[in-house]
Amino acid sequence: MNTGKIGILWDVDGTLVDTAEQHFLAWEQLSTEIGHPFTRADFARTFGWRNPEIIRTLYDANADDAKCERLALRKETLYRDSVMSGGTKLLPGVKALLDAFEAEGWPQAVGSSAPRENLNLLLGATGTRDYFPTIVCGEDVTRGKPDPEVFLKGAAGLGIAPTRCVVFEDAVAGVQAAKAGGMACIAVTFVGHHPAEKLREAGAGLVVATLEEVTVEVVQRLVG
Ligand SMILES: [Mg+2]
Known part of the structure; x- marks a missing residue:
């Protein structure tokens, strides 16, 4: 490994x-x-x-x-x-993962289609902005998910090859974007807008009910 x-x-x-x-x-x-x-x-x-x-x-x-x-x-x-x-609160398991990845020295980015103003507001309100050296938002891309542009820009910003990246997503289009970008993807069904089966079909390497199920080891195994 x-x-x-x-x-x-x-x-x-x-x-x-x-x-x-x-x-x-x-x-x-x-x-x-x-x-x-x-x-x-x-x-x-x-x-x-x-x-x-x-x-x-x-x-x-x-x-x-x-x-x-x-x-x-x-x-x-x-x-x-x-x-x-x-x-607005972080979803279950998120804070523990942000801290665990940071402790490993793994850089983290945001890749979202939302406007920068909304992202700044959400990251500020949840106290998570400092986890992300790279933030790619709706204004930074010309093609939305399922195009991989948003995640490829995120990976480039972190200086990590796409094949060494893992995307966290809840939507089919987002999983497709990760796959198109050559990245592994963990999909979460907690908010329930997309069924597990569709996320799996779209190419998620792992589908979980909540991010509390995910650990550093699980992420490592996905990248290999
Ligand atoms: Mg989403």
Whole structure:
């Protein structure tokens, strides 16, 4: 077994943190402010959509762009307030792994499609920014996952060959991106947006229910 350094590449939403609840609370608050009902079912039905489509579907089918923009701005403000007030926590097992990899001297990067502003906010709110010498965000890439660009840039930033890197992901497109980049991938089903079987099919070398199942040895075995 090669015992050299391993590069660790982290997806953020659904892997490091789960911000779905903060998005739900922001929509709920906005709905209250404008006197409109909003339920868990409304949230589930529109999860992952862009703001204008959500607004036209839930509030006003004839909303013009200005109205959509005004409501979306308010929603994003409420979302960021919720994140900053401590509503976002690291998912189970994450903190222990960040510390374990750091203790091994393995460099860690973030590879996320999220805007830099949101990443800064999330990493700041969870006190994890200092773990990552390299942060690759939505603005840094021209092609989103499943293209490997975001992870290849992360590996390059860490100075580690892609074949010596392990990606942590929760989504099928992210697993595909890791595989396309020649990297091993550990997929986690904790937030439950993607079934284990689909993640395995996409090329995950290991699928776990929570990152509490992962250790330094498990990661080492994947890279070989
Ligand atoms: Mg994700």
